[in-house]
Amino acid sequence: MILVTGGAGFIGANFVNDWLAQSDEPVINLDLLTYAGNPENLAALTNDPRHIFVHGDIGDTALLTRLLTEHQPRAILNFAAESHVDRSIHAPEDFVQTNVVGTFRLLEAVRTYWTGLPAEAKQAFRFLHVSTDEVYGSLAKTEPAFTETHRYEPNSPYSASKAASDHLVRAYHHTYGMPVLTTNCSNNYGPYHFPEKLIPLMIVNALAGKALPVYGDGQQIRDWLYVKDHCSAIRRVLEAGQVGEVYNVGGWNEKPNIEIVHTVCALLDGLRGRADSKSYTEQITYVTDRPGHDRRYAIDASKIERELGWKPAETFDTGIRKTVAWYLDNQDWVANVQSGSYRAWVEKNYAERAA
Template sequence: MRVLVTGGAGFIGSAVCRHLVASGAERVVNVDKLTYAGNLASLRAVEAQPNYAFYHVDVCNEHALLDIMRRERIDKVMHLAAESHVDRSIEGPNVFAETNVVGTVRLLCAALTYWSELGADARDGFRFHHVSTDEVFGDLPFHSGFFSEETRYQPSSPYAASKAAADHFVRAWHHTYGLPVVLSNCSNNYGPFHFPEKLIPLIIINALEERPLPIYGSGANVRDWLHVDDHARALELVMTKGRPGESYNIGARAERSNLLVVENICDLLDVRSPRRSGRSYRDLIAFVSDRPGHDRRYAIDPSKIERELGWRPKRGFEAGLSETVDWYLTNDWWWEPIRRERCAGARLGGQRRSIR
């Protein structure tokens, strides 16, 4: 198995690369533009392995992508490269359309050209796996229903709309050109190497620095939380065993409100790294104005991937969150440089946003 992973220096992409390298894939080829969220330090454990390679390439560069596929004799493509932060998509949607939509189309064009050049057996074994999000399905009422593979798309944010558009292009390449594609839509991921502007790492690091712990609205919004390593295993199964043309929803049946997640983190830190004042980290919780168009709830029904591919998450949320808190406490070598760079950028005239 020779796999090209786009966005392999990102949070989920780096977990996939580490997993595939460790599981013995013949070749894992990481293609990443290295935007603000791409971090090669997340791949320190595999960077010297003989079955791993990195190319600093933009996913919108169709010719470079095709050249890499030919040179590395790729037989599987896993497409994770994407702009993924909802707040950023509200502030600047153009880059989301460029990377998530145009980038996906350019990658599809490169993959189609490459696939068309292969022999019959290689064509049959080739897969293009597009990794998407549950946010394409939009808003769920509290305590009612779950997202399935048949749920209608109804994206609320520019980010979700860009991913929904990419999903449609991938399906079009299958139906029009016959490219063997599979798709997956996942719930919220968490775990090691998560960029510090996302909820769980933001809360952990802000707490350690005695900063406010911001929660949108009342904190009632609910998400289904999936450990990134469980997700990486699921993605390999979808890529290798999924039926061409099919999509698979990946979730851990672990719904929690944002407020409950933050309170759980505070309680873990109260034990592992108590405040000098002796007060609970919960005292730092600060409710802030809600995000525009903030979806109330996401919840995945993973029955299809459980039934067809035999996947189950290995980590419950409480155990996974505890491990994640411990990881951030013992791996400041990874997140402190990001934090310093972001804060320095904010002081230099606001050209880079500080973490909120």
């Protein structure tokens, strides 16, 4: 059995769904169900006895202790995190509480559990921490991509909180000997992505006839990783990763944001065109950039390919087509996540960035 934290969120839910599609090994899924944690992401697992959902907080030591003692998982995979830079600018304390304090309390509970395991189970146990490339800071256009030894230079409250969590995980390995693994991924996209992030926001707003807000000049460059490729990388790291090591996971797809927006518009033009036959690009609106916006992220994923034999299955062209098609086919899911609190957040964030 494995324990997954944050398994009702975007990446976590994709991981849990994919895991149980390929394995009969049960999953305990611990999620607090904040705005981005959505039980509908796990609808396919309703009444599946292999999926044990627990509504709770990684900062709840008593709950963690009970779950670990009762279920005796062989591995913990920590997806639980606040992850939106814009939200971290407005409410940084939430990010410190979840990403730093929450990770610390999780590590403490797991350390106590791991220390008490029999020798063979203790040797086989793994704690896999899922992190981000944003901890490395920003790159100039001509600089080489981030490797696992790149210096940490976080530039937002979000990335700083994730950097802190990474350092705690590293410290628990070097100080206590805990068998940890860390992955740092590039920008994910795909099914179940909460529509505050770039790609789902563009799809949702385009179909609703709303403005497609692009920060600054739209030339911020990101590496894009299809979420199911990310999930396969995590499975491989859990299976064969070397204890104490960090593995960068990327899609080898560096693209500026404005190109992503144009690609989404072109796909929607072909799949579900506007009633007036004009392109969705007519809705693009440039807005004031967010404070401290990193100019470029790029992941060098050669280590995980060289050492573990993993590489992404999807190109950006194939992945983005699957993503747009998923949102078109799952309009009920989209409507259900666009609650009053979601609308209030979007209005607050973008009202401050007038065109």
